[in-house]
Every structure is written in structure tokens, then in C-alpha cells.
Amino acid sequence: MILAFFNWEVIISTTQLLTTDGIPLKQSLKKAERKNKIRAFFLVFPLLLFIFVTFVMPIGDMLLRSVDDAQINTVFPKTFEEYNKWDREKDKLPPEEVYRTLFEELATGEKIQIGRALTRMNYSKSGWKSLIKKTSREIKKMTRKGMVPESYKETLIEINKDWGDPTFWYSMAQMVNKQTPIYYWNAIDRTYDQNQNVIMQDEKRRIYVQTWLKTLKVSVYVTFFCLILGFPVAHLLANLPLRYSNLLMIFVLLPFWTSLLVRTTAWIVMLQQKGVINGVLVWLGILSDDGRLQMVYNETGTLIAMTQILLPFMILPLYSVMKVIPKSHMRAAQNLGAKPAMAFWRVYLPQTIPGMSAGGLLVFVLAIGYFITPELVGGKDGKLIGSWIAFHLKTTLNWGLCAALGAILLAVMLVFYWLYNKIVGIDNIKLG
């Protein structure tokens, strides 16, 4: 056997096969292959480029922004340079030079740039904004009069005694680098103390860990409910004769095709206090007229609406897996003496695991990034992490924190995306 293999090697290496043009066959084949590869790639290239520019680059930009701290460094470059020379062990307050450069940079800086820097400074320590604003005004007055202070340090402390407060100066240490992890720490309720140690936020500012956990909790619940509700339905659809199952499939596909907002609105109509469900319950006499249930604008509403909205994503993968499980398996198991429950548990259920994991992951991944439905039916305590991202993007304009929250969510997503790819394969996604 080994000898035969060896012989082949010899033959291939000694007698080269040639094409009619006299080029070795191997080379010619390779060339043709390369041509085909390039051709195939050129078909994909326009879309790849398009997605790269319109989608991948924006996401990358967001990731950069989550650690970016360059803006403030363009406003106070010299101050920060001098600041780094300050020996905290030796002096309680920074040296005169720091005060001088800060004074000059405030006097000459552009108002918009300083304004942006102030917002950033307030993230590190509240109070910076008003301190610098007041000081700036005084400095402008002095420069207009042409006054040059003798001691910048004393003048500044005279303008506002906070300039003599070392905690303000300590907080500046977080800003002197052009990259900062602070937004990531903020996104998990941590912040820096004056010695640059990571500590917990104030009790009343701790919102994100709680929200992350709630987002996870809601996603797990929704996935679980979808599985419980979706499994029997998928089983029924997969086992009914085609003409019935096609008809019933419409019940699954209609919500899938209907606008998310329409479905969310529909749930508000159903669940509100004067809504359909409460109305029916009162009419049946189960509830008294003033005992109407509060089912919307809280977590219950979010769970109900999200389960209905994501249910098709569970049913469709389950259905496509169950469709190909031969019906004879259950019969065979029962023939061999298994009770129906045992046959189901030992024979049928294990074969549906690919479908369950595909559907489960899909639902979970979609749920974790959900934003519209929790925002509309979640009320105050139903808000998930997506709502906070939107809030910082649109309302507080704390884009660093917004980007950091997004980046963490993205990282969680990618882990599950990778899992999905391992289990199901990205190119096995099917629609409808």
C-alpha cells in the first residue's frame, strides 16, 4: 500500500502532463481556477463594498467613539501636558504652571469647543460645567480690560474657591489620555475615585447593571415562552396534511409580515385598562369593573407583546426541522415497547434539538436588542438596554456612553451569532 502510494508520487513528479499549448496541466488548471475565483468575487464585490461603507464603517466608528477622548485634548492640550508634571505626593494643589496654561486656554479657546469639553468634564465629576463657565466669564472680563494676573493660582482661587479643591484636579486625570475606558465603566455602573481606582457609582446613579440584568431576564423569558408556545404549533404544522398546514401557516406568517409598530399598537389596544382583554374579562364577570388589570406599560406588557412578535421566529426553524423527521420513528419506538411519552422524550425530542437551538438563539438574539416594543408598552419599569442607548443618543447626547453600551450589546450579540453559526450555520437561515 505504502509502496503504491510512493510510486504514484514518483510518476506525478517525473512525467508532467501538458495541455495542447504546452503549459503544464496543473498550472493551466490553477489559472482557470483563479480566473473563476476572480469572476465570482467581482459579482460579490459591489455589495461587499457597499455594506462595508454604509454599515461596517459606521459600526467601527461607534466602537472608536466608545473609547474616544480626543476632543477635550484639543481644547486643553497644554494644561494637560503641565498637569502630568504635577507630583501629587509633594503638592496638594497643581503647580502655578497648570493654572497659567488653563487660564490662557480658557481665554483663547473657542466657545463651542469649550462647551463640548465641559459636557465631557461633567461626566467625570459634576460641578465642572458651572465652575468653568463662571471662571470663563471672569477671565473674559479680565482680558478685555487687559489685566494680567500676578499669580494665576491665587486669581483663579479668588474667582472660585473650587479651584482650591483638589478633588476637581484629581478628576482631571481621567481626561488627559486620548483614549478612555470610562464609558465602559459607566456602562456597568462603575466610575473612578480620585486615585483612579474603579469604584461603584453612587447608589442613586446605579441603573445599568440592573437594566442589563433585566434585558437578559426578559430575553430568557421571551425565549422560553416562545419555545413553550411554538413547539406544539410547529409540531402540528409539520404533521398536518399539506393543504391544512399551508392554510394554518398564514396565521404564523401574517404577524411575521406585519409592521412591528402595528403589532405593538395592537397590543396596546388589547391590553390597556379599557382594552379588549379587560373588557372581555369584565363582561364574563371574572373581573369587577374597577378591578381591571394593569397589563400594559409594565413588564407584563413587554413580555406578552414581545412573545407574540418573536413567536414566528421560533416556529419557522422548528417547523423546518420537524418536517423532515420521519413519522415512522415514533411508531417504531412504540412498537419496541415505549409508552407514547417515553417515545416522544427519547426519540422525537432529541431530533428537534437543532430546531430548538436555532429558534431559541434567533429569538434570544432578537429580543436582547429590542427597543421599539419595550419603549412603547414597557412604561417606566419595562425599559430595556436599547431604550437607554436611544436615550443617550437622542436626549442626553452622551455619545460616548451610548457607544459603549452599544459596543457591549454588540459583543454579547456576536457571541451568540458565533454560536448560531456553529450550531446552524449562517447560510442556513431561511425566510418564510
Next chain:
Amino acid sequence: MALPSYASPVQKTYYYFYLFFCGVVFFFLVAPLIAIVPISFSVSPFMVFTDGMLAWPPDPEAWSFRWYRNMIGDCSADVVSSTVPCSNKWMIGTVNSFFIGIVATVIATALGTLAALGLSRPHMPFKGIIMAILISPMIVPLIITAAGMFFFYARINLVYTFTGVILAHVALATPFVVITVTATLVGFDMNMVKAAQSLGARPVKTFFRVIMPLILPGIISGALFAFITSFDEVVIVMFMASLDQLTIPKQMWAGIRQEISPVILCMATCLVALSIFLLTTVELLRRRSERLRGIKPR
């Protein structure tokens, strides 16, 4: 899947419970969509079933096209209500939605079909990773996409423009085209391309005369998916569109947040009708495509 005649009473109970449970889930899936339809024809300015609507015999006073007329911008005296504003915003939104949707669909379908053709070739290098990148806009949560795009498009002055919104929608819609067209190409007999070429057809001609007619159902389904993606998209529009780019979902969002009115339900009813139409079309196309490719219906 009927129960065998020898089933025990316990099995029968289980079986009927199972059918009942499935019935409840089907009801859960469609009931909310059906419930909004009658309320949209209500006279009352609240999104509820009024007593008049539930009365028997039906009370014609309780029903009207009032809110539909409000929706199309008819602000006559019997239409307006103190709590429900009347404007032509819904109509502007409809025009914008169709404009953005159609332009985005055309671009997405062209790019997506080309890419699917490339991806289905056996010689495609780095297929896995390219597919992962092309599908990613569908997987990444919309809020992250919206944040990233908002930051990036703001740098190049594309926020609050039609171009920006359309580009974003094309990016979101192409995965659907790629997936549907690739799925159609799975059963495609590549020998036909070779046959066409051996008979002297150039690649472009081969595509339009041989490949396209066969995969057309897939392309159309992909296009419809792309259209509905853009048409229903609200998160991107919320951040990247100004009032000039008002679309139906943006107006609905504003409606739900501020003035809960039956006009929203009128638009919702129209959208449900649209989705029934699209769903039927896609389903018919899928069957036609399977017939064309000689796959027996599942």
C-alpha cells in the same frame, strides 16, 4: 395526523388538549391584528370598543369612516375632534415611505442578486466570512446600527437627508435579497449556464435570457422582503430622518407616543392589508419557483 382508532382515553385527552393549545396559540398570534380592524371604523376618538359598537342590533351611529377621512387629510367639521389633530402628515408619510421603499428596493435587489450569483458559484473564495459580513445588518440589533450610522453619517452630512435614509435602508434590506436569491439558486442547474455559453451567449445575455427567468420568483420575493423591511423600518428613521423625511412608521411612532388616536389604527389596518397582499404574493411565487425547479412541494 388524526388519532388512531385504538387510542386510549388518556391519549385522547392529551390529543384534544394539544389541539386546543395550538388553537389558543394561533388565536394569540392573529387576534391582536384582527381586533384593531373594527376599532378603526369607530366614531369614538378613543381606541376602544364602544358600547354602541357592541350593541345588538348594530348601531349604525357607532360606526363611521371618520378616522379614515382624517387619515387622508380631510379635515371637515364632522371629522375633526378636540383630541385628534388633523393634518396631511399621514399622506406625506405614505408618499415618502413608498419613495424611500421603492428606491431602496431597486438598489438592494440589484446589489443583492449580483452578490447571490457570486456566492452561489463553486469557486467563491472566503465564502463563509463574506456571507457573514453580508448578513450582519440583519443580525445586529437595529438600535446599534442606528447609533453607528447616526455618528458616521453625521460626519459626512448625510443625516436628515433622503440619501442617508435610503443608503441605510439598502444596507438593512440586502441580506434578505441575498438569502432568498441564494436559496433559489441552490436548485439551479449550472449546466444550463454552460450550455448557454457553449451556444455563444455572453455572460450578460446568459443572465437575462437563461438565469433570470428561472430565478425570477426568488428575486421578486427578495425584493418584496427588501421593500417591507424599508417600509416598516422605524428605528433608523427615528434618528436619521427629519420631518422632511417623515414616513408612515415615524408618524405612527409619534402618534403612539403623543396622541393615541384611532387614526393610527386606520393606518395599521391598511398596513395589515398590505402585508396580507405581500404574503400571498411571496407564497405564490415560492410555489411557482419550486414547480419551475422541479422540487415537489413539501
